[in-house]
Amino acid sequence: MAGALTLTTALLASACSGTGGGGESSQADADTITFMTQLFGTAPSPQGELHQAIEKFLGKKIKVTWVPNAEYQEKVNVTLASSNIPDVMVVDPKSPAFGKAAQAGAFWDLTDKIKKYPNLVGDEKVLLNSSINGKIYGPYRTRPLLRSAVMIRKDWLEKVGLEAPKTTDDLYEIAKAFTEKDPDGNGKKDTYGLIIPKWPGTTFAASSPFNVIDVWFGAPNNWGERDGKLVPEFDTPEFFEANRFMKKMIGEGLVNPDWNTLDTAKWNDPFVQGKGGIIIDVDVRTTQLLDLLKEQDPQNYGDKVLTVGNLSRPDGKKFSLPFSGYKDILAVSKQRVRTDAQLDELLKTLDKLASKEGQILLTNGIEGRNFKVENGEAVLINQDDPKVKQLQDDVDKAFIQLGTQASTGTAGIAYPRVPPEEPYRKDLAERKERVAEDLKTAVFDPSLPVVSPTAVEKGATLNPIVTDARIKYLAGQITEDQLKAEIKRWYDSGGTQIAQEINDLVSKLGQ
Amino acid sequence: MSVNQYRSVGSRIFDAINIAALVGLGLITLLPLLYVLAGSFASESEISSRTFFLWPEKFVTSTYEYIFATDVFIRALLTTIVVTLVGTVIQLALTLTMAYPLAKRYLPGRALVLNLVIFTVVFSGGIIPTYLVVRDLGLLNSYWALILPLAINPFYLIIVKSFFQELPEALEEAARIDGCTEMGVFWKIVLPLSKPIIATFSLFYAVGIWNDYMSPLLYIDDSSKWTLQVLVRQLTGADAQNALSAMETVFFPTQGLKFAVVVIATLPILCFYPFLQKHFVKGVLIGSVKE
Amino acid sequence: MATDLAPPPVKAARVDRRKPSRGRALWRYRWLYLLLIPGLAYFLVFKYVPMRGLQIAFQDFVPFLGYNGSQWVGFKHFEDLFTGPDFGRLMYNTLVLALLNIVFVFPAPIIVALMLNELRINILKRSVQSLIYIPHFLSWTIVASLTYILFSVDYGVLAGWIHEIVGGQKIDYVAQPEWFRPIIILQTLWKTTGWTTIIYLAALAGVNHELYEAARMDGAGRWRQLWHVTLPAIRPTIVVMAILMSGNLLDMSFEQIWLMTNNLNRATADVFDTFTYYVGINQGAFSYATAVGLFKGVAGVLLIFGSNWLAKRLGQRGLF
Incomplete structure (x- = not known):
């Protein structure tokens, strides 16, 4: 009994001294860099070909803690508490856990330093988006800046004799024809136009199909300037215009009846089953749709999907919805990287990794082993060799997560990967043009770089107010006046303060 | 045993309804698993296009080929089996030894300890404080971290304790008079009488370790030591948090793959129960004890 | 010593x-x-030792700063919890679900165990026993997608049948707030009943056979044997299970509820556990979540000791 007690006391003592501050954590050693990032497949072995190649390229050892994507935030939290933070950690800069840790001095503020490392800067606008009120904590992982698109059953469109849509009115006509004109030709009225899933979370501006349509009608992307002041997306006449349009579609049965509950993971199903004909989402979904349709019909799958860009509103004016352009940043721990000299050394290495050669390693692999270059594009080779397959998996499901200037969904400075079949190639080529065209009319969200303290504090209560009210309005459960009353309730419960803070913070950034 | 009592009309009607209800119950629990099994052998477009099925139109094994293409799964499976076996033995040993004294109403200090235990049913320190303890004990990256922090489930402990209390005191007394020490009574009398409860909680503990994905995820950084459930979470992915990043189409595990992973992770542990069933035969020993 | x-x-x-x-x-x-x-x-x-962590309910805990470095904020999080505009609704929803759990979920495994006990075809008994605990192994994600397969307004198999029989307007069971609780209870019943049944089966295995013989001698029929022999034999287990359950009465399965929540049914769906999750997304939930945990813990202690006292008053053994 006494023995057990002694053990416990010892534990208590050590547990007390062990937390926080990072007193006794190991210091960075100059030859090894430790990383922590998400993983989507099985973890690469440190003896693996790619791991070795990256170490050789950097001239340093690397040690990566691979964390399954689904539980990444949980692991980030315990790691922050453990005084065992790796040199470089992939984190969402806007997550409260990171924000507080950064404020407490866990990570280097790189605002003034990052410009010295040209490969780490990337696009200055996106870099600013990834900051906390202008403070930059690391290079961002690039994502396509514009990826919203409309995917339509091409075969159905031909069947009902309509053209590709240009305006929201066209979209309505197509959805109506898809619902009423028996596009699958089975003699039954068993199809609908638009497929919308249940959008997870309570945040209002979440790039849902509803947000896309708001912007098409001219509403702000999350926040926008009206009469010299920033106002939220839902406090504009255009927002109500857009929702009247959506309500009409839903009311007339042109949308899937389970639009409130359909799981986002099953979004493709009605499209593939031939129950619905239109999806408004990120353009890479086209690839998934092609994959699924190909399994069904290996010959004609290419004739079944038509992807178009953002649509104009009825008066012909066009507004497109862009994204933030990044996903997570690579933050540098102050716990292990202690001095300016160590920081400089580390950033130099990261800069090297962010060079074209480094990004190719991370996102394409090893040239001549798993891919070759043709016309500036990567073509996969030797995929039957199990070792090469392993290498390819290490790229696609693991190391690509460390890519900053090249990444998933956008080749960036590395080689774009060319899919072998024609329909995919065609989609990729069209996507490029489409994105370039839509970027001209992109409506950017000016509030991306800032974090409103009130929104953080009261978000759990405030966020669902308008998000739920809009859906209830669309479902016909509340009237437009009641929706307006809910918006007023949002303002009264703290929204006014959020608007004030957003305006102040954004104007401070501009100076 | 007399069977007359089962011959009456009311009794027969009851039996018929009872059998029908239980068979129905068995079916509604079996069908979804069969669907998952069928789905794991179906093509992706078939899963997308058929709502529910028990037999795939086209038999596809690509999901299983993908899973077993590397030795990662096999290694994780073996690791998990070993950790589960060792862990269950430790958990059972600790639970049974602690429950036995707590079942003795005359033991001074018993109420205090019981209060301490019950308190932990309701309050827990949380993930981070437990993590810090595991770290300070030097258990990070060790398989012990998957066993020791969960060594006793207070809920199970209390149930086992109350089972022990129901054992006939007379038998223990008799053994003591015959010169058995408390240890002897525990080992020779109490444990053999407790087979059903030991069987039950070895199953509960084993399944608990088997299904635990949070401990390996938090305590094991070295991915070569991961257990099966980490890989399962990894490949099924579609949990609550992950759904938020639906827009982030990076790697979408296919439905078929998710199903196959569920099958692989569930079947081995499902096979555990039938072996334990024989201990549930009515009145194994107790029937022979005279109170 | x-x-x-x-x-x-x-x-x-x-x-x-x-x-x-x-x-x-x-x-x-x-x-x-x-x-x-x-x-x-x-x-x-x-x-x-980890319970030292409970102190963070009174702090603004930042993991990186640890217990000693984080700021003390007193009862701020409790004030936020109790005076927040959502408290009443969260409390009500949690209590209603807890009540439904007591009424429907708690007795289910006892009934199934008793039914199995009356089953005399051994092979059937064994098969059913090994089948009904399968759902315990399927994740809530799978349970949720099975629920949609049954109840979706678009393709739901069961919803379709009901519509054909009853007619009228199609009901969107999974979206409407009034159907939220029945569906949650059905899911819980399906997933947990078989598993908990095992505990009662173990208790039934301990019933002394001679008691049945004696009852039969006295001319007791099956019903009376059930009432006077079987039930009293497993009563201690039932009491212990009930008392233990009362301690965690306010705990809901976060993932289950989260998966079934949507914009239309939030009014009935939100409980403490899901709301804490949203607070976490917005502000990092450590301290707030711990405060909620403490609140639920205090309620749990009161319930456990209260029900233990009640059990003893009713002549049962109780936990201790």
Whole structure:
């Protein structure tokens, strides 16, 4: 009994001294860099070909803690508490856990330093988006800046004799024809136009199909300037215009009846089953749709999907919805990287990794082993060799997560990967043009770089107010006046303060 | 045993309804698993296009080929089996030894300890404080971290304790008079009488370790030591948090793959129960004890 | 340990066990205490040392700063919880679900165990026994997608049948707030009943056969045997399970509820556990979540000790 007690006391003592501050954590050693990032497949072995190649390229050892994507935030939290933070950690800069840790001095503020490392800067606008009120904590992982698109059953469109849509009115006509004109030709009225899933979370501006349509009608992307002041997306006449349009579609049965509950993971199903004909989402979904349709019909799958860009509103004016352009940043721990000299050394290495050669390693692999270059594009080779397959998996499901200037969904400075079949190639080529065209009319969200303290504090209560009210309005459960009353309730419960803070913070950034 | 009592009309009607209800119950629990099994052998477009099925139109094994293409799964499976076996033995040993004294109403200090235990049913320190303890004990990256922090489930402990209390005191007394020490009574009398409860909680503990994905995820950084459930979470992915990043189409595990992973992770542990069933035969020993 | 006491003969343990002096008791029951030590050490190390973490309910905890570095904020999080605009609704929703759990989920495994007990076709009994605990292994994600397969307004199999039989307007079971609770309870019943049944089956395995014989001698039919032999035999288990359940009454399965929540049914769906999750997304939930945990814990302690007291008043053994 006494023995057990002694053990416990010892534990208590050590547990007390062990937390926080990072007193006794190991210091960075100059030859090894430790990383922590998400993983989507099985973890690469440190003896693996790619791991070795990256170490050789950097001239340093690397040690990566691979964390399954689904539980990444949980692991980030315990790691922050453990005084065992790796040199470089992939984190969402806007997550409260990171924000507080950064404020407490866990990570280097790189605002003034990052410009010295040209490969780490990337696009200055996106870099600013990834900051906390202008403070930059690391290079961002690039994502396509514009990826919203409309995917339509091409075969159905031909069947009902309509053209590709240009305006929201066209979209309505197509959805109506898809619902009423028996596009699958089975003699039954068993199809609908638009497929919308249940959008997870309570945040209002979440790039849902509803947000896309708001912007098409001219509403702000999350926040926008009206009469010299920033106002939220839902406090504009255009927002109500857009929702009247959506309500009409839903009311007339042109949308899937389970639009409130359909799981986002099953979004493709009605499209593939031939129950619905239109999806408004990120353009890479086209690839998934092609994959699924190909399994069904290996010959004609290419004739079944038509992807178009953002649509104009009825008066012909066009507004497109862009994204933030990044996903997570690579933050540098102050716990292990202690001095300016160590920081400089580390950033130099990261800069090297962010060079074209480094990004190719991370996102394409090893040239001549798993891919070759043709016309500036990567073509996969030797995929039957199990070792090469392993290498390819290490790229696609693991190391690509460390890519900053090249990444998933956008080749960036590395080689774009060319899919072998024609329909995919065609989609990729069209996507490029489409994105370039839509970027001209992109409506950017000016509030991306800032974090409103009130929104953080009261978000759990405030966020669902308008998000739920809009859906209830669309479902016909509340009237437009009641929706307006809910918006007023949002303002009264703290929204006014959020608007004030957003305006102040954004104007401070501009100076 | 007399069977007359089962011959009456009311009794027969009851039996018929009872059998029908239980068979129905068995079916509604079996069908979804069969669907998952069928789905794991179906093509992706078939899963997308058929709502529910028990037999795939086209038999596809690509999901299983993908899973077993590397030795990662096999290694994780073996690791998990070993950790589960060792862990269950430790958990059972600790639970049974602690429950036995707590079942003795005359033991001074018993109420205090019981209060301490019950308190932990309701309050827990949380993930981070437990993590810090595991770290300070030097258990990070060790398989012990998957066993020791969960060594006793207070809920199970209390149930086992109350089972022990129901054992006939007379038998223990008799053994003591015959010169058995408390240890002897525990080992020779109490444990053999407790087979059903030991069987039950070895199953509960084993399944608990088997299904635990949070401990390996938090305590094991070295991915070569991961257990099966980490890989399962990894490949099924579609949990609550992950759904938020639906827009982030990076790697979408296919439905078929998710199903196959569920099958692989569930079947081995499902096979555990039938072996334990024989201990549930009515009145194994107790029937022979005279109170 | 006290070793200076003369060891009393073991057999003497039987006599006068009521009020031994402390040191003597320690020696007399040394084997029992010895058995207790490993378990006690476990509870101290892995349960009580981490409970220092409960202090963060009164802090603005930042993991990186640790317990000593984080700022003390007193009862701020409790104030936020109790005075927040959502508290009443969260409390109501949580309590209603808890009540439904007591009424429907708690008795289900007892009934199934008794039904299995009455089943005399052995092969059937064994098969059903091994089938009904399968759902325990399927994740809530799979349970949710099965629910949609049954109840979706678009393709739901069961919803379709009901519509054909009853007619009228199609009901969107999974979206409407009034159907949220029935569906949650159905899911819980399906997933947990078979698993908990095992505990009652183990209890039933301990029923003394001679008691049945005796009852039959007295001319008791099946119903009366069930009532006078079987039920009393498993009553202690039922009582213990009930008391333990009361301690965690306010805990809901976060993932289950989260997956079934949508914009239309939030009014009935939000409970403490899901709301805490949203607070976490917005502001990092450590302190707030711990405060909620403490609140639920205090309620749980009251419920456990209250129901234990009640059980004893009703002549049952209770937990201790």
